[in-house]
Amino acid sequence: MQVAMIGLGRMGANMAQRLQRGGHAVVGYDPSPGAREGLAGMGIGTADSLEALVAALAVPRALWMMVPAGEPVEATIAALQPLLSAGDVLVDGGNSNYLDSQRRAAALQALGIGYLDVGTSGGVWGLAEGYSLMVGGDVEAAARLSPLFEALAPTPTTGWAHVGPSGAGHYAKMIHNGIEYGMMQAYAEGFAILERRQDLIPDLAGLAELWRHGSVVRSWLLDLTAGALKDNPGLEGIAPWVPDSGEGRWTVAEAIALDVPAPVITQSLIERLRSRQDNAYADRLLAAMRGASGGHGVKRG
Template sequence: MELGMIGLGKMGANMAERLLQGGQKVTGFDPSADARKALEAQGGASADSLQALVKALPTPRVLWLMVPSGKITDDTVSGLLALLDKGDTMVDGGNSNYKDSLGHAAACAGKGINYIDCGTSGGVWGLKEGYSMMIGGDEQAVEALRPIFATLAPGKDQGWGRVGPAGSGHYTKMIHNGIEYGMMQAYAEGFSILKHKVDFGLDLHQIGEIWRYGSVVRSWLLDLTTDALSKNPNMDGIAPYVVDSGEGRWTVDAALELNVSAPVITLSLMERFRSRDDDSFADKLLSSMRNEFGGHAIKKE
């Protein structure tokens, strides 16, 4: 099976490389000539435009999108709709909002094109470890791409599966990332408490290594955390500023829409927002309140 890969950034390039290593054929397009050359060096082929990519692929075509969510994905889907034929398949492997995916699926269905939304997890480790894929779309269309998913996944029948109709793949990945927010926050807070217990002189890396084996809090995320502590135990040179890519916000929105209580995920998102406030007016006002009602001292800048 030959796949057209659109977007050869870090993750797209790694996915293409894993497919090539697994014996699949890949032709890729990226605006960057260097990215296209890198794919060719791995044994793939490249095209310098969407039109050239579509023309180069055998029918029925399979196009896999690994581009940023939002306008770029919207524009790419619209561009492909004008080029593809009935029976072709479009896979969005990025982190699109599931509501956008529902719209893309409807637009594709109107032209007889299969649309599959594939929530993809694995990051920079996916090339070596394989990718976890939560897939939404027509059952037959998904099954037709089994060789592709099986090659990208950690195992032939592990770490991937069709979870439901179009939109469900990105919805499931959204919740996955919301859970990730909460887990990360819990680890960060726990290690911070340990760090502040200075009279014990605790070695955080050692504690992480202990927890990695036999503990109920062991996880791959803990493995990565412990590795980070071994390299930089005091987090020197790292600003206390945490970005969010959108999925946490969407998860909280979904919880509100469904009247589901999700305090841990919500608070972990709020903590990311808090990390970006270098000059917190709220904290200053809290200090002033304490001074007003209790005469508590105010720490000056």
């Protein structure tokens, strides 16, 4: 199958390579000449504009976007819309908000253009291991593009599925990432406790490696944790500053809107926000209140 890949960051370029290895004809586009040159160096064709990209594809076309959520997706769709024809299918494989995906699908459907929202998990390891793909949107459009999903997934029959109507793919990925927040936080807290008792557990990397085999807490995240601790046991050079890309916030907002208690996911998000608080005002005020109310000493910094 012929497919265009729009957005040639690391993940987009990796997906383009995996598709080509799966026997698909891939042409890529990115506004950065360097990104296009990088893909061309892998033996994959590129186009220097969206117009040239669309012109290089036979109809009906399949185009896969791997661009940042929000305005970049909006701008890309706006630029593509007049170039596409009825029967074409556009895929958003990024981390867009599911409500945006539903709106975009409805607008493009009116023009006869298919729109699939595909929640994509696998990160930088997807090239070698395959991606987990949560496909939302029209069933027929998803079936038509199934050869692409089969090539990107770990195997043709595992790691991908049509999970529901428009918005469902990005909704599933949103909750997936919220769960990931909680899992990461639990590992981080557990190893923080262990690190305080190195008289008992002197080899954290060794313990992580032990848990990877047969333990009920084994997971891919633990595999990555074990690797990180082996490479850098003291975590030297790593600042205690944890970003978030939005899906955790959306998950918490959805839980509140649905009256579903989600304390673990919510607290894991709060901890990420807290990690960015250098000399936090709230903590300093707490110390001042404790001193004023109980006569306790206040540490001066």
